[in-house]
Structures are given as C-alpha cells and as structure tokens.
Amino acid sequence: GEDVEQSLFLSVREGDSSVINCTYTDSSSTYLYWYKQEPGAGLQLLTYIFSNMDMKQDQRLTVLLNKKDKHLSLRIADTQTGDSAIYFCAEAVTGGGNKLTFGTGTQLKVEL
C-alpha cells in the first residue's frame, strides 16, 4: 500500500524546536520529501532525502529517516511564527512514474 500517515496538529512556542513525523508503508520508495503549504497558497518544497540516507541537514531543517521502521521526521530548529503552515511528507516510488504520494499533513501552529 501507499498510505502515508502524519499526526494532524502540532503546537509549539516560538524559539522551540518542532518535530513533525511521518510513517509510510511502501518499502520501495526512493526519495522522500517535505513540502510546506501556507494558507491560500500552493505547496513549496522544503527538502528531500534519498532512501539510502539516514539524515540530512539543511540550515534549520533536519530530516531523519528510519528505513527499517518506515519513519521519516522533520525537525525545525528555532521555530518562528512564519513556520506556521501545513507540512506534508511525500514519497516517490520506483517505477511509479512521476507520481508522489502525499501524507495526510500536519498543521503546525507557532505561538508567541
């Protein structure tokens, strides 16, 4: 199957770290992505990780991949109010054509 699950909601205080989790079921996924969607806008690619990597860091963003458990996480350091958005993980499957399967989305709310 290709179900990609995320928790619905996360609330953090400004300056804290946020960790958004994602679980997927398809072990043949090649690349995994994190997208951000602000209200009234399209999705914006934040970062990605190849399935043979465990970790990738990109400025305030850290992606961790546990392939054995099919678990992906996105850590945002020093979370700011501008980080408030919905975050979607997505997987691309080998042989799936140009097709991504998006997760259910996590709404991140950053409070002052």
Added chain:
Amino acid sequence: DTEVTQTPKHLVMGMTNKKSLKCEQHMGHRAMYWYKQKAKKPPELMFVYSYEKLSINESVPSRFSPECPNSSLLNLHLHALQPEDSALYLCASSQGASGTKRAGELFFGEGSRLTVL
C-alpha cells in the same frame, strides 16, 4: 523565472457551464501535473503530462479534460461539474524523470479555487 502561474485564482460556475483552468511555466520543465485539494487534505493527483503526452490519468471523471498545448502550458477543461468538485486545483511542474530526485521536486502554482453551485 521559477514560477508556475495559474489563472483564474477564483472561479464560480454552475453545473451546466463550461470553463477552463490555465497553467503556465517557463522553467523548461517537461512534466506538468494537475492536483485537486480539498480543505485540510493532501493534494490528490489527477493527471500527469510528460513531454506533452498524458502519462498518468488517476481515473478522473470525464467531466475533467486536460490539455497540454505545448511544453509551457497546461489546461484543465471543466464541463458539467458537480458541487462535490468544488476544491482548490493545483498545477505543478517538475524537471526530472521518474526515479530521479528531481521527479519529486514539484513547483506548485498558487491554485485556482473552484466553487460549483
């Protein structure tokens, strides 16, 4: 230019109307996509065009008809829609072929918000 431009931003139509959504990109991307997104839900893939040919149709009802006139343009023709088709329609493009990291690097437009009365 790293933008995907969609028009119109908002569209209200009756169930008997015919309308079109338009999408344009000038990044030289050869894959273009239509997604449908309901509120608080992930985008659902509708169609993929690769090198101007329809490569994926996710069993979308025929009242939605995609068209790719050239490598920069993607249209979605709408006819005899139902109220449940009301949603945000997102266009996206990507540079890469299947299996490469760039295949999943989608550039999205801001969407066309469709209301069917």
